[in-house]
Amino acid sequence: MKVTLIVGTAKGAFIFRSDESRKSWKMDGPLFRGWGVTAVARDAGGTFLFATASDVYGVAMHKSDDLKEWRQVPEGPAYAEGGDRKLKQIWRIVADKSGYYAGVAEAGLFRSGDGEKWTPVRGLNEHRTSKSWMPGAGGLCAHTILIDPKNTQRIWIGISAVGVFRSDDGGETWQDKNQGVPVILEDKDHCEIGYCVHAMVPDPDNADIIYRQDHRGMFKTTDGGESYTRIETGLPSGFGFPLVIDRNTKALYAVPLESDEYRFAKDGCLCVYRSTDGGDSWSPLADGLPQGNAYVGVLRSAMAVDNLESGGVYFGTTSGDVYASSDGGDYWTALPCRLPRVQCVAAFIEAA
Numbered sequence: 001m002k003v004t005l006i007v008g009t010a011k012g013a014f015i016f017r018s019d020e021s022r023k024s025w026k027m028d029g030p031l032f033r034g035w036g037v038t039a040v041a042r043d044a045g046g047t048f049l050f051a052t053a054s055d056v057y058g059v060a061m062h063k064s065d066d067l068k069e070w071r072q073v074p075e076g077p078a079y080a081e082g083g084d085r086k087l088k089q090i091w092r093i094v095a096d097k098s099g100y101y102a103g104v105a106e107a108g109l110f111r112s113g114d115g116e117k118w119t120p121v122r123g124l125n126e127h128r129t130s131k132s133w134m135p136g137a138g139g140l141c142a143h144t145i146l147i148d149p150k151n152t153q154r155i156w157i158g159i160s161a162v163g164v165f166r167s168d169d170g171g172e173t174w175q176d177k178n179q180g181v182p183v184i185l186e187d188k189d190h191c192e193i194g195y196c197v198h199a200m201v202p203d204p205d206n207a208d209i210i211y212r213q214d215h216r217g218m219f220k221t222t223d224g225g226e227s228y229t230r231i232e233t234g235l236p237s238g239f240g241f242p243l244v245i246d247r248n249t250k251a252l253y254a255v256p257l258e259s260d261e262y263r264f265a266k267d268g269c270l271c272v273y274r275s276t277d278g279g280d281s282w283s284p285l286a287d288g289l290p291q292g293n294a295y296v297g298v299l300r301s302a303m304a305v306d307n308l309e310s311g312g313v314y315f316g317t318t319s320g321d322v323y324a325s326s327d328g329g330d331y332w333t334a335l336p337c338r339l340p341r342v343q344c345v346a347a348f349i350e351a352a
Contacts, residue, residue: 006048007316209222
């Protein structure tokens with residue numbers, strides 16, 4: 001098996017490749033030099049989709065079968081000209097058996113059957129609360145899309161700083177799902193919004209179990225979002241952005257930061273936290289990570305797992321360092337690079 005690690009930064013994408021041992025890495029890039037690479041996905045056929053954002057050229061989506069030859073998608077996600085909402089960034093691309101979804105800023109959801117022509121999901125984009133949606137510090141972004149693998153009509157989306165919505169009818173209608181999570185920005189007209197979700201991951205075997213990193217804590221639902229409970233035992237802070245889960249071991253990984261005011265590693269000690277019991281408790285993983293003067297952050301899309309049996313975990317920082325673990329986070333190594341600000345990280349497995 002081979003591992004391909006794609007690191008999207010504020011100034012291009014970098015490709016790292018290794019064998020299954022992940023002891024040494026070869027780097028290529030940058031792709032899309034000077035462009036922000038904000039989201040990466042690969043469909044079942046092996047085609048890669050990259051989202052880019054440029055101050056000059058705007059937002060675009062690109063496709064490639066080999067990470068070498070690229071073509072721009074001609075009808076990517078876009079709002080109608082003259083509307084209230086502007087397309088500023090593609091935050092997430094998800095490919096599954098039902099097609100493709102893209103979450104964007106300003107907040108909205110788009111869908112495509114073939115990855116070529118994208119149309120708005122009006123049930124969400126024109127939700128009765130949408131006129132009152134307000135941005136958080138990272139903007140008004142639809143950054144998380146979860147699809148029930150056993151029922152693709154069930155979709156969850158996380159919007160900062162609005163909250164979580166779920167659709168049970170393939171995106172036609174949406175209901176807020178934030179009970180038990182503290183509100184951040186109370187809205188005078190719509191009490192069901194104003195929740196600042198940062199990241200969500202589902203249990204690989206049960207879509208009703210979802211873990212949620214929020215602005216004001218770490219939470220878990222076991223009923224598809226009908227209610228949430230806190231799961232912070234062992235965490236130094238409830239504030240953070242990335243959250244990932246290993247499909248084999250169901251281990252959760254998070255990077256707590258020192259409050260919404262500071263947004264960097266607590267006391268300058270960079271540390272990943274792991275839960276192996278469904279979020280009931282968390283333990284620090286710092287072996288190989290800088291434990292002093294590391295006042296960096298990790299963004300919501302800048303962490304990934306490879307789902308190999310030995311448990312590969314990867315993340316990039318706001319200062320451009322990339323760290324990898326091949327043993328489930330027990331030990332970390334820094335990849336041989338110093339990149340621009342890391343915006344997204346994605347890991348893919350290929351046959352040797």
